[in-house]
Amino acid sequence: MVSTGLAGRRVLLGVTGGIAAYKPAELVRRLGEAGAEVRVVMTENAARFVTPLTFQALSGHPVRLSLWDEGAEAAMGHIELARWAQDILVAPASADFLARIAHGLADDLLTTLCLASAAPVYVAPAMNQQMWANPATQANLALLRTRGVGIFGPAAGAQACGDVGSGRLLEPDELVAALAASGQPGLLSGRRVVISAGPTYEDIDPVRFLGNRSSGRMGFAVAAAAAEAGAQVILVAGPVHLPTPAGVQRVDVRSARQMHAAVLAEATAADVYVAAAAVGDFRPLEVAAHKIKKRGDGGMTLELTQNPDILADVAALPQRPLLVGFAAETENVEAYARAKLERKRLDLIAANQVGGGLGFETEDNCLTLISADDITCLPTASKRELARQLIEIVAQRLEQRSAHNRDVAA
Ligand code: PMT
Numbered sequence: 001m002v003s004t005g006l007a008g009r010r011v012l013l014g015v016t017g018g019i020a021a022y023k024p025a026e027l028v029r030r031l032g033e034a035g036a037e038v039r040v041v042m043t044e045n046a047a048r049f050v051t052p053l054t055f056q057a058l059s060g061h062p063v064r065l066s067l068w069d070e071g072a073e074a075a076m077g078h079i080e081l082a083r084w085a086q087d088i089l090v091a092p093a094s095a096d097f098l099a100r101i102a103h104g105l106a107d108d109l110l111t112t113l114c115l116a117s118a119a120p121v122y123v124a125p126a127m128n129q130q131m132w133a134n135p136a137t138q139a140n141l142a143l144l145r146t147r148g149v150g151i152f153g154p155a156a157g158a159q160a161c162g163d164v165g166s167g168r169l170l171e172p173d174e175l176v177a178a179l180a181a182s183g184q185p186g187l188l189s190g191r192r193v194v195i196s197a198g199p200t201y202e203d204i205d206p207v208r209f210l211g212n213r214s215s216g217r218m219g220f221a222v223a224a225a226a227a228e229a230g231a232q233v234i235l236v237a238g239p240v241h242l243p244t245p246a247g248v249q250r251v252d253v254r255s256a257r258q259m260h261a262a263v264l265a266e267a268t269a270a271d272v273y274v275a276a277a278a279v280g281d282f283r284p285l286e287v288a289a290h291k292i293k294k295r296g297d298g299g300m301t302l303e304l305t306q307n308p309d310i311l312a313d314v315a316a317l318p319q320r321p322l323l324v325g326f327a328a329e330t331e332n333v334e335a336y337a338r339a340k341l342e343r344k345r346l347d348l349i350a351a352n353q354v355g356g357g358l359g360f361e362t363e364d365n366c367l368t369l370i371s372a373d374d375i376t377c378l379p380t381a382s383k384r385e386l387a388r389q390l391i392e393i394v395a396q397r398l399e400q401r402s403a404h405n406r407d408v409a410a
Helices: 024-033 052-059 070-075 078-084 095-102 109-116 129-133 135-146 172-182 217-228 256-267 310-315 333-343 383-409
Strands: 010-015 037-042 087-093 121-125 155-158 164-168 192-197 202-205 208-210 232-237 248-252 272-275 282-284 304-306 322-329 348-353 364-371 374-382
Touching: 010 024, 010 052, 010 078, 010 109, 024 037, 024 052, 024 087, 024 172, 037 052, 037 078, 037 109, 078 109, 087 095, 087 109, 087 172, 095 109, 095 121, 095 135, 121 135, 121 172, 129 135, 129 164, 172 217, 172 383, 192 217, 192 256, 202 282, 208 282, 217 232, 217 248, 217 272, 217 383, 232 256, 256 272, 256 310, 272 310, 272 383, 310 322, 322 333, 322 383, 333 348, 333 364, 348 383, 364 383, 374 383
Parallel strands: 010 037, 010 087, 087 121, 192 232, 192 272, 232 248, 272 322, 322 348
Antiparallel strands: 155 164, 202 208, 282 304, 348 364, 364 374
């Protein structure tokens, strides 16, 4: 059995209608492997996508569909079921379901259970990216958040409808990890973590800029993992098209100098700074006030000047946080990363090879974590999964640092 802290937990899994309704079948298995006892409640629409029998076979218990099922009510009434649950996880949670629980409706069994239960409620949204981005959906989520409902995901990527964007259900393993993390005090409880993510854009003129291929996925995944681990998270984001992870405070910036100012403003009070951003090393010496026009057939020369080094300046603070840098390299990955670790006086550097479907703009990555005294390889996995592993290691190092500081003070 996988040890996640879910052993013996009574999890009520709600399944709502949507193309992702088949995915929780695997989730039921994973929760079972983690030792949880699972009862499944489906909405009427979910049962149009996948048969209740699937969930019955996997959970080993009859699936509940309706408030008006006399036989099921005789076995375990809905109030009893609401009391039975120690956690309610709704995956996938449709836009319609989110709207209904946000407004306290109890017009079917699942919404009634959410209202009638004292158990914490977690939702894993899954829907078309346009529905996810709709202000009505976002307002419903904001309302649910203020009431303490945990929101897991969604992930971004290709959707069943052909669109690309946010709204994909998290993978079963990710949902199990998120549920396990929510029930625990959190490895980073009480810690303040600053994370930088994405590219920076350095303006050349009003229509052109120097940028890079960073999508922000790696840094956003680290922010999500740190928030799941209970940290207060400030995410300084360059120009990216990603939704803010649940529970994360986001500061949007464009240029390296703006990122520098935003990070430095937060770093003194931080326990950890994770620099996952791909910061432009140079910017044009001057930004043209008007669009630069072609002059004849000749080329043009752009004079560049160096940007401030954010990590080096955070390292120079009198009370510096634990410093985790990233290094994206196309060759000599370990050697170049080690050089950056030393030059920038970092505690840890996460090196990634660029290319072959890894590094920039990709869903997956693989990281080599290098410190002065250790090296750990995190093999290819989703950026979400790698971020979780990285956060575990960061939490251990923070603990070691706190213990060392206590010894010195004693
Ligand atoms: O965003 P994704 O598409 O998910 O891609 C993720 C990633 C590949 C961008 C990410 O995993 C990564 O490796 N980020 C660092 C990119 C890089 O190589 O940076 P660098 O070698 O230019 O800088 C090394 C470190 O110094 C980085 O932590 C960087 O944030 C920091 N730095 C760099 C320049 C600067 N002026 N100030 C800095 O603090």
